[in-house]
Amino acid sequence: MSSPFPYDSLSTDEQFFGRDDELERISKIVQYSNNLLIHSKRRMGKSSLINYFLETHQDNYLCIYVDIFDISSKEDFAKSLLKALSNAQKIDLKSAVKNLTSFFKRVRVEPTIDTKTLEYSIKPIVATLSFAEMMDDFFYTLDQLSKKQQIILAIDEFQQIAAIKDVKLDSLLRKYIQQRKNISFVFLGSKRHLLTSLFAYKAPLYELATHFELQPLQIEDISDYSSRFLNIDKKLIAYIYEKSDGETKMIQHVLHLLYIRKKGAITKTEIDESLKEIINSKDSSYKIVFDTLNNNQKTALKIVGKYKKGFFAGSVLNEYNIKKQTLQSCVESLFKKELIDKEDDGYFIPDRTFELWVERLVE
Ligand SMILES: Nc1ncnc2c1ncn2[C@@H]1O[C@H](COP(=O)(O)OP(=O)(O)OP(=O)(O)O)[C@@H](O)[C@H]1O
Numbered sequence: 001m002s003s004p005f006p007y008d009s010l011s012t013d014e015q016f017f018g019r020d021d022e023l024e025r026i027s028k029i030v031q032y033s034n035n036l037l038i039h040s041k042r043r044m045g046k047s048s049l050i051n052y053f054l055e056t057h058q059d060n061y062l063c064i065y066v067d068i069f070d071i072s073s074k075e076d077f078a079k080s081l082l083k084a085l086s087n088a089q090k091i092d093l094k095s096a097v098k099n100l101t102s103f104f105k106r107v108r109v110e111p112t113i114d115t116k117t118l119e120y121s122i123k124p125i126v127a128t129l130s131f132a133e134m135m136d137d138f139f140y141t142l143d144q145l146s147k148k149q150q151i152i153l154a155i156d157e158f159q160q161i162a163a164i165k166d167v168k169l170d171s172l173l174r175k176y177i178q179q180r181k182n183i184s185f186v187f188l189g190s191k192r193h194l195l196t197s198l199f200a201y202k203a204p205l206y207e208l209a210t211h212f213e214l215q216p217l218q219i220e221d222i223s224d225y226s227s228r229f230l231n232i233d234k235k236l237i238a239y240i241y242e243k244s245d246g247e248t249k250m251i252q253h254v255l256h257l258l259y260i261r262k263k264g265a266i267t268k269t270e271i272d273e274s275l276k277e278i279i280n281s282k283d284s285s286y287k288i289v290f291d292t293l294n295n296n297q298k299t300a301l302k303i304v305g306k307y308k309k310g311f312f313a314g315s316v317l318n319e320y321n322i323k324k325q326t327l328q329s330c331v332e333s334l335f336k337k338e339l340i341d342k343e344d345d346g347y348f349i350p351d352r353t354f355e356l357w358v359e360r361l362v363e
């Protein structure tokens with residue numbers, strides 16, 4: 001059974017709602033084969049947005065989507081690109097294999113069955129190839145295909161390329177990107193400081209993409225969509241939105257829990273119970289994380305959760321009996337552990353559920 005409110009998997013076309021302006025914006029950019037950088041806080045809906053766009057534009061473009069979240073070497077990066085390219089064409093398997101074989105110079109391809117989904121896909125065989133050879137084959141084939149059709153290549157979790165140190169992937173990509181016609185590169189990711197530094201002034205990718213920060217869904221859109229499945233007042237949608245701090249995943253999770261209860265008109269108490277249920281369900285895993293911190297780091301996390309900015313003020317330091325320098329170094333180590341993130345004027349806990357859990361500690 002599936003619910004109309006996905007919260008831990010990408011939305012299907014039927015479950016996707018809102019985002020009309022954003023879809024229009026993407027459309028205008030890729031139409032002219034320009035490049036785009038989409039970033040936002042975690043779990044706002046970047047991956048869902050680009051996947052929906054690509055799914056609904058298969059007729060106009062050859063759409064390639066690659067998520068590089070788990071790459072740990074440059075070879076992984078090249079392999080992910082080749083795999084995504086091999087499976088992008090929505091034609092029958094036999095023709096696709098034939099087609100790819102005619103383009104690739106060194107990569108061989110063979111059909112395989114995905115053990116998870118039991119679906120057929122195409123596997124590039126690259127064991128004997130070097131990184132440079134794989135990249136060369138990838139961009140050569142992309143070039144050939146782009147002569148016949150406009151291409152969109154979306155690379156999700158793009159900030160991961162910064163973790164590859166033995167080769168400067170950004171400089172390398174710059175060369176390829178600048179030479180291409182008829183191809184839009186769409187970069188997506190959530191670690192803003194990492195991502196934006198890749199596109200910063202004088203960085204190799206500087207000015208190669210239009211930036212756009214994905215905002216939360218509109219309350220109006222959430223209300224319109226959820227009223228098809230739930231008897232819920234718009235004011236209460238606004239309440240869920242506020243409690244979730246606009247995080248799409250959390251909004252969807254609350255709506256899902258309300259949906260499975262399905263008992264007439266939704267009340268504020270039911271929403272509070274759903275929120276509690278979500279936070280409680282994470283309690284043991286958050287405790288494990290919390291216990292890896294030393295006492296000063298624990299205090300720092302509570303302070304960030306409560307104040308977010310301006311917490312180096314004397315009154316806060318006194319309240320928590322912590323020295324400014326100690327707090328500074330603890331904040332820095334929490335940042336390195338990716339438990340907190342930086343905004344222009346302060347820090348925040350990027351996972352809204354964790355943030356509410358921490359807030360509960362200081363209540
Ligand atoms: N427009 C939408 N309509 C319906 N559901 C959505 C929409 N946008 C996001 N969601 C749901 O919210 C959850 C988070 O979305 P998604 O994974 O796309 O966000 P993200 O920004 O890519 O997150 P991350 O930062 O973790 O990569 C998913 O379960 C997704 O199905």
Ligand SMILES: [Mg+2]
Nearest residue numbers: 046047048156
């Ligand atoms: Mg994502």
